[in-house]
Amino acid sequence: MRIVEFSDILALIAALRWTVGLTLIAIALGGPMGLALALMKASRNLVLDGIATAILQLIQGIPLLALLMFFYFGVPVFLGVDIPPLVAVSIAYVVYASVYFGQIWAGSIAAVKQEQWEAGACLGLHKWHQFFYIVAPQAFKISLPASVSFLVQLIKGTSLASVVGFVELARAAQVISAATFQSTLVYVLAASLYFLICFPLTVWSRKLERSLNGAN
């Protein structure tokens, strides 16, 4: 048994790179998929809207932990192939992020007044141009506070990857706590690191919300 040393704290900080890495993967791939889902919901095509709604409802009814297990343990056994851990974990986070981003952005698009689309149509703009030049900029502004606060959820959610043995901050904390037996101290340290990342984002999200309310 040994005590918690400075090198342990450095190890925790080093493990942050996968917390950040997983978040970036989830945003980079889940963002576009979320946008696609939001557009499907905004399309006013019954089939597309129905499919998007079904996907959103289904995935939002499943815990992230179950998604992780399903893609990490379930799917490789089912397909009979070896999926590298990073890929399996990434798929789960991409699915998770795309669904929640999709929900937020669909709501933001719906929050832009219908007249804005009609005004675009009056100017002879194509449907896509109405979206990109008129609706999207306004919807983006509306969606920003909720998107940032989901980003906080996502960063916190990456801690679940530790359950399948993926070494990010939470897993590193588990390893160090097993080596030192000072579990409370180590987990409080890990929690503080998460807090240092998430708190500024929360404050930013609240500031965005306030400026949005002031604008309306």
Next chain:
Amino acid sequence: MQLRFAQLERFREQFIVGLAGTVELTVICVVAGLLIGLFCAFAYKRGNPRTRKAIYVYVEAFRNTPSLIQLFVFFFLLPDLGILLSPFGAASVALSLYFGAYATEIIRSGMDSIPAAQSEAGACLGLSTYQIYRHIIIGPALRNVYPSLSAQVIILLLGTSLASQVSANELFHAATFVESRSYLSFEVYAVLCAIYFCLVLASKLLMYLFGRLAFRWPTHR
């Protein structure tokens, strides 16, 4: 590859016990969390600057750290403090405080949404402070934030799966047990996802009906 869902039949008992655990944990945490939320929101409104600061620190600490880490902290911290609880008890404490932090924030924003003139009107009618809070502030405030509060309950329901990581006996824990016995990873996790999905649908329906019942009075808005 063929699917063997039928082989899970003999683990029905485990799933039912796990389901009961998840429901129990959710109910405990929602009730305790709502009480914490009401109390803290009230204390934040009425309290002195030091109380407000303490509540602010509590809310932000729980909102900006992963609930998995919170569970581990409580799981190891409580015994250090001489409080010996079962894993299920420790998970209840951690998740109640977690839900309480979100509930505080939501209820507080609901109270802020009630115009000051409304409670002043109550004072003019000769209502006591308690009556004003009970009828004029808390009721309409809860009504205003009911959608976000019920969304938070769903998030909590999904979050109770984390309690399996401190070996509290709930649905997810039951599923990992069954998986380790049967090696039917795909089938077990597919069934698990289906159960959670049905549970969420049922809770949404229940909360919708409760909302219709509890907030029946008409508003002119």
